[in-house]
Amino acid sequence: MKSPWQGRRIPLSWMLLTRQPVRLLVALAGISFAGILMFMQLGFRDGLFDASVTVHRLFDADLVLISPRSASSVRMAGFPRRRLIQTLADPSVEGVTPVHWGLMLWRNPETRRNRAILALGFNPDDPFFLDPGLAEQTGVLKQKGRILFDQLSRPEFGPIADWYNDGRVVETEIAGNRVRVEGLVSLGTSFGADGNLLTSTETFLDLMPQKSPGGIEVGLIRLQPGTDPDLAVARLQQRLPGDVTVLTKQGFIDFEQNYWKSSTSIGFIFTLGAAMGFVVGCVIVYQVLYTDVSDHLPEYATLMAMGYRISHLLGVVMREGFYLAALGYVPAYLAGQGLYWFVRDATKLPVGMDLPRAITVLVMILVMCMLSSLLAMRRLIDADPAEIF
Amino acid sequence: MAADHDFDPVPPAVSIDTLSHSFGQGSMRRQVLENISLRINPGEVVLLTGPSGCGKTTLLTLIGALRTVQQGSVNVLGQRLNGAGRRSRQQVRRRIGMIFQGHNLLRCLTAEQNVQMGADLLPDLTYRARRNEARTWLRAVGLDDHQMGQLPHDLSGGQKQRVAIARALAAHPRLLLADEPTAALDSRTGREVVDLLKKLAREQACAVLMVTHDPRILDVADRLLQMEDGCLLPAVQ
Numbered sequence: 305m306k307s308p309w310q311g312r313r314i315p316l317s318w319m320l321l322t323r324q325p326v327r328l329l330v331a332l333a334g335i336s337f338a339g340i341l342m343f344m345q346l347g348f349r350d351g352l353f354d355a356s357v358t359v360h361r362l363f364d365a366d367l368v369l370i371s372p373r374s375a376s377s378v379r380m381a382g383f384p385r386r387r388l389i390q391t392l393a394d395p396s397v398e399g400v401t402p403v404h405w406g407l408m409l410w411r412n413p414e415t416r417r418n419r420a421i422l423a424l425g426f427n428p429d430d431p432f433f434l435d436p437g438l439a440e441q442t443g444v445l446k447q448k449g450r451i452l453f454d455q456l457s458r459p460e461f462g463p464i465a466d467w468y469n470d471g472r473v474v475e476t477e478i479a480g481n482r483v484r485v486e487g488l489v490s491l492g493t494s495f496g497a498d499g500n501l502l503t504s505t506e507t508f509l510d511l512m513p514q515k516s517p518g519g520i521e522v523g524l525i526r527l528q529p530g531t532d533p534d535l536a537v538a539r540l541q542q543r544l545p546g547d548v549t550v551l552t553k554q555g556f557i558d559f560e561q562n563y564w565k566s567s568t569s570i571g572f573i574f575t576l577g578a579a580m581g582f583v584v585g586c587v588i589v590y591q592v593l594y595t596d597v598s599d600h601l602p603e604y605a606t607l608m609a610m611g612y613r614i615s616h617l618l619g620v621v622m623r624e625g626f627y628l629a630a631l632g633y634v635p636a637y638l639a640g641q642g643l644y645w646f647v648r649d650a651t652k653l654p655v656g657m658d659l660p661r662a663i664t665v666l667v668m669i670l671v672m673c674m675l676s677s678l679l680a681m682r683r684l685i686d687a688d689p690a691e692i693f
Numbered sequence: 694m695a696a697d698h699d700f701d702p703v704p705p706a707v708s709i710d711t712l713s714h715s716f717g718q719g720s721m722r723r724q725v726l727e728n729i730s731l732r733i734n735p736g737e738v739v740l741l742t743g744p745s746g747c748g749k750t751t752l753l754t755l756i757g758a759l760r761t762v763q764q765g766s767v768n769v770l771g772q773r774l775n776g777a778g779r780r781s782r783q784q785v786r787r788r789i790g791m792i793f794q795g796h797n798l799l800r801c802l803t804a805e806q807n808v809q810m811g812a813d814l815l816p817d818l819t820y821r822a823r824r825n826e827a828r829t830w831l832r833a834v835g836l837d838d839h840q841m842g843q844l845p846h847d848l849s850g851g852q853k854q855r856v857a858i859a860r861a862l863a864a865h866p867r868l869l870l871a872d873e874p875t876a877a878l879d880s881r882t883g884r885e886v887v888d889l890l891k892k893l894a895r896e897q898a899c900a901v902l903m904v905t906h907d908p909r910i911l912d913v914a915d916r917l918l919q920m921e922d923g924c925l926l927p928a929v930q
Binding site for chain 1: 784786799802819
């Protein structure tokens with residue numbers, strides 16, 4: 305019995321590709337470009353939706369209370385604080401944390417221009433962050449008029465981080481009140497908020513006197529270990545009046561993302577962009593492979609005339625498509641990484657390569673390449689070989 | 694006819710009965726073959742001549758199972774081609790060696806690999822055995838080891854045609870079809886190629902049908918067929 309190695313044949317698909325290096329490079333450039341296009345559009349889209357929940361993800365909470373009138377993180381409405389206290393009556397609730405949440409006008413201490421910044425106000429003794437490093441820093445907020453500034457905020461807020469790291473006392477005004485930067489944190493910007501700051505409840509209410517002290521925008525609930533959050537949501541929602549909505553943490557994240565996805569033009573445009581990236585990518589890859597197969601069609605017809613089966617030839621072309629996809633993916637992946645880095649650097653949005661997207665694009669390129677090769681072979685299947693010579 | 698067949702000791706390599714073929718539709722329809730009947734016995738070398746456009750190549754491609762038979766019957770190596778499916782036509786093509794006018798070598802493969810594409814069709818041979826087969830045939834058509842490693846691009850017209858012959862023979866065909874194998878060659882090389890073709894085919898007991906309008910090679914034929922306007926003229930000896 306002969307082994308597969310002994311039964312091997314000439315690697316025709318590989319030869320077809322590599323014996324014409326210029327054509328191969330052009331084809332690879334086209335396929336890589338299609339890949340980069342998809343990486344870019346998908347990256348932007350996911351980046352947008354990820355960015356809108358950078359702050360949401362930091363919360364150490366199982367359930368979240370919000371007002372049903374809240375539309376998104378940039379338009380949070382208040383609800384009575386006692387609703388949060390009421391939830392403590394439920395035996396599965398372990399603890400609660402009230403959070404004030406709103407946009408404030410921050411004056412850039414260098415240019416003296418105002419710009420909206422997202423502020424979170426909470427009890428410094430009861431930080432609610434998952435990151436323990438962040439929780440340790442909040443002690444400094446006990447003094448009035450002190451804030452922690454997000455160093456990932458856009459530069460339009462002023463060179464706060466640089467000044468702070470130089471040891472300077474960084475002070476500026478919010479709504480006519482003097483505040484001092486007492487530390488730097490890393491949260492990240494979103495499409496809704498260009499920058500973030502953390503402060504105590506007291507300072508928050510000083511800065512936003514129009515807010516009623518008995519109202520909060522977000523209530524965080526921690527459940528006893530082993531509690532099913534979905535059941536707890538249903539139970540609490542039933543017990544509480546209609547002026548609050550109970551969400552799981554994931555529900556809170558979805559609430560924010562859905563706003564951007566469905567209620568704004570931004571989400572639509574980026575989804576359309578991702579779809580366009582895919583379509584344009586398909587067209588490019590199809591063109592590249594169709595030209596390649598058409599160019600070799602007489603040779604495939606010769607092989608058919610020699611007695612090779614059509615399935616054998618389809619295998620050759622499929623392998624060719626596979627090699628092209630694999631080879632074209634590598635530069636697309638690297639260029640994608642580079643572009644993500646560039647976008648991150650320029651916009652501070654959390655655009656990055658993640659495994660599901662890397663796999664999605666790889667699979668799409670593979671499918672496009674192999675499907676295009678097969679489509680291009682239709683002529684050979686339909687025609688008598690003699691008509692192609 | 695049927696009784697005749699039973700008494701035949703060896704079935705013919707090719708037997709064609711009242712074959713007609715036309716191209717185009719409606720008013721553009723043009724008859725290229727009309728009522729052709731012919732027989733080629735195993736081991737016979739038959740030359741087919743005639744002015745260009747008289748349907749020689751069409752007849753050849755029909756015998757080679759490269760075209761669908763429209764009218765009449767075509768039997769090649771015991772397989773009926775009229776009404777045959779894709780699979781059985783492919784099976785017949787495996788046992789036919791083809792040499793084309795434009796040699797049709799794969800540009801991306803070396804001479805040796807081209808011939809091995811022919812040898813690869815042989816079942817149950819190891820890679821090494823098929824490569825040796827390819828080398829043996831290339832030596833038989835007079836290429837040296839250096840030329841075997843070259844791409845068709847770097848070979849002369851005569852050398853390419855020799856490679857094409859080697860490729861056709863490497864699959865051990867029972868029938869060899871050659872379409873103007875000497876068209877691109879000068880008279881001396883053309884002569885050499887045709888003599889070689891005949892010698893190798895003889896050794897393999899392989900029937901040969903060669904289309905040509907090169908008068909200098911007519912003497913290699915056991916039998917000469919002439920075509921004109923899609924019809925086969927009465928045999929000349």
